Amino acid sequence: MSKIIKEIKDRSYNAVYGKGVYKLLYRCCNLCRMTFDPAYRSRVLSSLRFKNDYHQFSNATETDRYPDLFNIAKEHFKEIEQPKLLSFGCSTGEEIASIAQYVPHAELTGTDINPWCIKKADEEYGSENRTFIHSLSEDFTQLKDLDAVFCLAVFQHPANRHEKHRKESAIPFEKFENQLKVLDKKLKPGGLIFLDHCDFNFMETSLMPHYSILNAPSNPKVRERPLFNKDNRKIAEVSKCFRVFQKK
Ligand SMILES: C[S@@+](CC[C@H](N)C(=O)[O-])C[C@H]1O[C@@H](n2cnc3c(N)ncnc32)[C@H](O)[C@@H]1O
Numbered sequence: 001m002s003k004i005i006k007e008i009k010d011r012s013y014n015a016v017y018g019k020g021v022y023k024l025l026y027r028c029c030n031l032c033r034m035t036f037d038p039a040y041r042s043r044v045l046s047s048l049r050f051k052n053d054y055h056q057f058s059n060a061t062e063t064d065r066y067p068d069l070f071n072i073a074k075e076h077f078k079e080i081e082q083p084k085l086l087s088f089g090c091s092t093g094e095e096i097a098s099i100a101q102y103v104p105h106a107e108l109t110g111t112d113i114n115p116w117c118i119k120k121a122d123e124e125y126g127s128e129n130r131t132f133i134h135s136l137s138e139d140f141t142q143l144k145d146l147d148a149v150f151c152l153a154v155f156q157h158p159a160n161r162h163e164k165h166r167k168e169s170a171i172p173f174e175k176f177e178n179q180l181k182v183l184d185k186k187l188k189p190g191g192l193i194f195l196d197h198c199d200f201n202f203m204e205t206s207l208m209p210h211y212s213i214l215n216a217p218s219n220p221k222v223r224e225r226p227l228f229n230k231d232n233r234k235i236a237e238v239s240k241c242f243r244v245f246q247k248k
Helices: 002-017 022-036 038-049 067-076 094-102 115-125 138-142 158-162 173-186
Strands: 084-088 107-112 130-134 146-152 187-196 211-213 221-223 234-236 239-241 244-247
Touching: 022 038, 038 115, 067 094, 067 146, 067 187, 084 094, 084 173, 094 107, 094 115, 094 130, 094 146, 107 115, 115 130, 130 138, 146 173, 173 187
Parallel strands: 084 107, 084 146, 107 130, 146 187
Antiparallel strands: 187 244, 211 244, 221 239
8 A cells, every 4th residue: 555655656746847747637636735725735835935944845744753762852851850852843743742742841842934834733732831933933043952853854855755766865965954053053962863754864964073873772773765965966775874863
């Protein structure tokens, strides 16, 4: 079943990025989605509005999507009184609600570039200890002294995964690195960066000398997805990557 869904996705992306008879049909479907699907409409409108700042376009998310990473956070923060944790690219808030299950004593902030997501997250999951803010807001600029930042399924582009013969990344490494530099400034020494479903390797960034790989058995993971290097060239179809780094 998952193979069939993947094939349909690949064909759709080929229809968008390549040439094909499906292209017109695909665009008509998207027009219908624009009209009837508020989540999709918000993605399109906000990606037009904040084009240059966007990373991942899709806002797909799930509850408890990364139990192995959330367990690392649970263990790491169990003795810390009220850790300040950020979900960067929190979508509609399920990630924040999930982290709250693992680290209930945390002060949680979710941020996203899509205003519709932030509104929805706040309505559904907002509370005294769970705040949702726009990633281009003054509130986000002021955010600091964080104990951890989660960047999960944010630094990726669908064309990198769905265009099988693509050799160069559809998003530049520089954009990934620059965003991480912004997040790094908000992180305390000893703080953690969690990265997963990512087109690039954190270890290639200029930040790496200031970080170490967190020693946790479930930190490394083999991912069946293309990996691009800092020159934006595809270097692997499958790779084992570390996903949690600690600031020195
Ligand atoms: C695929 S969702 C991931 C949601 C969640 N982190 C997860 O893994 O389930 C990617 C999210 O990143 C957000 N995003 C993209 N560019 C962003 C940016 N510059 N700042 C904050 N969020 C961004 C998108 O709006 C989208 O909601």
